[in-house]
Amino acid sequence: MKYLSSNNKKFNRTFTAKWLLLLCFCGAALQSCKKLLDVDSSHAVAEKNMWNSHEDTRSALIGVYGLTRAALADNNAFWMYGELRKGDFAAVQRQDIDAVVSNNLHAPLDMLNELSNWRRFFAVVNAANLFLEHVGEVKARDPRYSEQNMAVDIAQIRFLRAFAYFNMVRVWGDVPLITTSHDGEFTDQPRAPQGKVLAFIEQELQAAADNLPYAYSANDPQQQGDYYAEGGDKWNGVLARKLSAYALMAHVAAWQAKYSLVAAYTKFVLDNAQKSSLVFVKTDQLTSSNGFFSGRGSNNFINNHMIAFDFEFTNGEASYTGHLEELTLAAPVVSKSQPEIYVPKDTILSLFDQNRDERFSxxxxxxxxxxxxxxxxxxxxxxxxxxxxVILDGGTSDPDFRMYGSAIIFTRLEDIALLRAEALAVLGEQTGAIDLLNQIRDLRVMERYDAGKEGDLVNAIFRERRKELMGEGQRWFDQVRYHKLKRSDATFNRLIDEGGIYWPVAENVLMQNKQLTQNIYWINR
Incomplete structure (x- = not known):
């Protein structure tokens, strides 16, 4: 990533101090998983000097968050996996993006090879495993590191490890399940069945939810006092909270079509939203350059980031890459002649067909x-x-700046409401599903659901998700769930039945670990 180098000395100093700590930890984490992941790195500090004080646990914790953000941002993976694959966006010129859009994932292109490699996510897993193995040493050596502080830290690490595995399961299906660092040397392991990995994810998330607070530095029973001597404004919307775990559990359950659990988890989130200062966001707040997506700016929506990874401008983290804007924006918004991707007019008009819809009409x-x-x-x-x-911190509209500060948002309250509507509709609880669907439509100032005009309720809910969450990395996974429910599209049915909904595993990963096998759909294609 490139960062501002002029007129921001204060920001750069903050960034440098923070990320030197992160890189020290990440260097150790990546080096220790070199056999499995083929990552070349060197220790920035000796691992034996890493686990002595609660400052070490803080930097290690931030390190795992940093690795998670990097896994999602590298090659714009979050959007390549979840938004562009057979989605609403089309490529303007780039062959590699067009290959993703057309599901030609085995094409011999550098970006596809990088995206087919799960190394970035296993770096998160290994860093989390190292933390869990060594955090007790800090507790033994530093009396300032309380039992509660350690419990909250462990809960976040278990959440992040589960989040990494959930991303991998949705992208590759079966993946190796590794829960220990093995002191830096992994033996070759086969891919574990997806069901086993998902069961592990559910177990980890429930354990994390039990110990995570609704808010940090807010005298929550799970985390009292100032967390690492910082107020809540420092942490809320950045670190995983109790509702982060429940929201992720809802998505995990939806991926498995366990809709009774989806209904239960989403209800918990919606019923307890105020405890984490979560609110539904109006359209202007959602789309403003300094609104919901602007991360930790001066806006009032940072707490709404239930699961999100910020690029905080004030810490020098704004960057040219790892943002959707890198692909979508062009003149007159920024000084670029054309975008890399766009939504064709026919698609826009077929979706946004009500003249009152605030998103587009x-x-x-x-x-x-x-x-x-x-x-x-x-x-x-x-x-x-x-x-x-979000250009810089969202406070400028100067098209000459092409450095972005938007957060990667995995989920928000509107997503959870529509996910609950989906679950209730599948379970036959139509009244509740319609109420939630209309709640989102009211936010966007459009007509309420009319069964006579629109027909099937499940179709209407997925259509609303398609519009509301456009550009937020949900489209492909929504399509998989929808087609598993409906079984009405022969081409997509084939993808589901033959494992074509998953990405191929990178050839260098297969060559490195002879116990791994390629996803069947991609063999000889």
């Missing part, structure tokens, strides 16, 4: 947009997807 008489919060330059051949447009 078109005057049926004049043929001009009446709302441009999601799309600008609609009169051009390539509309600009500008729902997410």
């Amino acid at each position: 078109l005057d049926s008489i004049r043929g001009e947009p009446t709302s441009t919060r999601y799309f600008t330059s609609f009169d051009s051949h390539v509309p600009i997807f500008s729902k997410i447009k």
Whole structure:
């Protein structure tokens, strides 16, 4: 990543101090998993000097968060896996992006090879394993490190490890299940069945939820006093909280079509949202350049980041890469002639077909947009997807800046409400499902659900998810769930039945570990 190098000395000093700690830990973590992951690294500090004080646990904890963010941001993986694959976006020119869009994932292209490699996520797993193995040493050596502090730290680490495995399961299906660091040397392991890995994820998330607070430095029973001597403004929306675990459990259950559990977990999140200061976000707040996606700026929505990974401008973390804006923005928003990806006009008009929808709507008489919060330059051949447009800290609209500070948002309250609506509709509880669907539609100022006009309720809910969560990395996984439910598309049924919903495993990973096998769908393709 590239960072601001002028007029931000204070920010850079903060960034440097923070990330030197992170890199010290990450160097040790990546070195220790070199056999399995083929990562070349060297110890920035000797591991034996790493686990002596609660400052070490803090830097190690931040290190695992940093590795998780890197796994999602590298090659824009979060969007390549979840948004672009057979999604609503089309590539303008790039062959590698077009290959992802068309599900040609075995094409001999560098980006596809990188995305097929699960090394980045196993770096998170190994760093988490190291933390869990050594955190007790800090407790024994530093009397300032309390039992409660350790319990909350362990809960976050277990959450992050589960999150890494859930990402891998959704992308590759069966993956090796590794829960110890083996002192830096892994033996070759086969891929564990997806069901076993998902059971482990559920177990870890429940254990994490038991010890995570609703909020940090807020005298929560699970975490009293200032967490690592910092107030809640430092941590909320950045670290995993109790509702983060329940929200992720809801997604894990949905992936397995366990809709009774989805209903239970999403209800818990919605019923307890106020305890974590979670609120539903109005359209202007969602799409403003300094609104919901702007991370830890001066806005009031940071607490809404239930599971998110920030690029905080004030810490010098704004970057050119690892953001959706890198792919979607162009003139007049930024000084770039055309975007890398865009949503075709036909798709936009077929989805946003109500003239009151605040996200995007078109005057049926004049043929001009009446709302441009999601799309600008609609009169051009390539509309600009500008729902997410955080330049620096979101406080500038200067098109000459192409450095972005938006957070990677895995889930938000609207996502959980629609996920609950999906579960209730599948379970036959139509009244509750319709109420939730209409709650989101009311936020966007559009007509309420009409069964006579729109037909199937499940279809309407997935359609609303498609619009509401566009650009947020959910589209591909929503399609998989939908087609598993409906079984009405022969082409997609084949992908499901033959394992084509998963990515191929990178060839260098297979060569390194002879116990691994390729996903069957991608053999000889």
